[in-house]
Amino acid sequence: MSKYWNKKINEAEPYVAGEQPKPGQKVIKLNTNENPFPPSPMARAVLRSFDISELRLYPDTNATEFIEAVAEVEGVKPTQVFAGNGSDEILALCFQTFFEKDSNTDLPVLTPEFSYSFYPVFESFYDIRSKKIPLREGLRLEAEDYVGVPNCGIAIANPNAPTSRTIGLEDIEKILKGNPDSVVIIDEAYIEFAKPYFTAVSLINDYPNLCVVRTCSKSYSLAGLRVGYAIASEELIEGLKRARDSFNSYPTDRLAQRIAAASVLDVNYHKKCLEEIIATRDYTSEELRKLGFDLPDSSANFIFAKPCEGLDAETLYKNLRAKGILVRYFKTAGINDRLRISIGTREEMEAFIAAVSEEVTNAKNS
Ligand SMILES: *Cc1c(COP(=O)(O)O)cnc(C)c1O
DSSP states (O other): OOTTSOHHHHHOOOOOOOOOOOTTOOOEEESSOOOSSOOOHHHHHHHHHOOGGGGGSOOOTTOHHHHHHHHHHHTSOGGGEEEESSHHHHHHHHHHHHSOOOTTTOOOEEEESSSOTHHHHHHHHTTOOEEEEOOBGGGBOOGGGGSSOOOSEEEEESSOTTTOOOOOHHHHHHHHHHOTTSOEEEEOTTGGGOSSOOOGGGGTTTOTTEEEEEESSSTTSOTTTOOEEEEEOHHHHHHHHHHHTTTOSOOSOHHHHHHHHHHHHOHHHHHHHHHHHHHHHHHHHHHHHHTTOBOOOOSSSEEEEBOOTTOOHHHHHHHHHHTTEEEEEOOOTTTTTOEEEEOOOHHHHHHHHHHHHHHHHHHHHO
């Protein structure tokens, strides 16, 4: 609390990110869903040849080089793409642009009960009512639960975080058709890890109320660069530009635009990293199941696992931490019996499995 802060800041409940170790600290970091592989070699080439004197000049507001790269790879028009300073910023702009703060109707934004923990932060910061829709058995999201419920908008992560589960395109269409007057955000931060791959981008020409949000942070190994993007109808993209230019008209810098464009265009490297992470995810899931853990099939670069009988999630989290392995534990009731484990390299996951096996053995002997 501070007398110098306004009411809103005094009352804010900011997002708490996963722990970042100090530089030089040796840990196996499986707690914030970063990519274990380096960015594309094309990104390094951009950095090497970058002319520092370019930084005298303001960047291109629309990040044209980057949005053209995205448009080419995703098969959409550049006017259907919007770039921002990480997808968190895109989501913040979406909440401000599409979701109503209307004291007369007072309609809520619908989000899954367990989902990306930034959504409730935005809702309270922008004074938008929220309604959490419970997940079904096995952390499954049921599309019908989002139809016939009065709302001012919908935000769903697909794959959902932290559950790692997806809904298919038919379900997304059901939600879009059932809510023609609301914008439906499909946050695809992890969709590239889905096997088989699919994307709601394929629906944007049919549904003007669909806003797909993507990021370079996870699948492109660029969490430190801060570049995210939205793909949607021109009508929605225009709205986001109005919001951006009322707040910060240069959200992505010159260097970030170049590096992100080169990374997105390096389709083969992207694919190679994805395949390796998917294979390592499947290995990790299988090993954990052999140890008696319960987890849904993951479509993301993380898994959401409930430890075997006799081992509770919080104890395992603490014991792994003591061994220098960081995973994510949420205290939230309903999911506090699980751990979210990001997929690292094969070597890291073998070390993780070895450490978990030890904990299982210790628990059984105690
Ligand atoms: C990581 C993540 C984001 C945010 O990514 P940025 O680094 O801000 O681009 C958005 N949504 C979900 C569901 C995420 O897990």
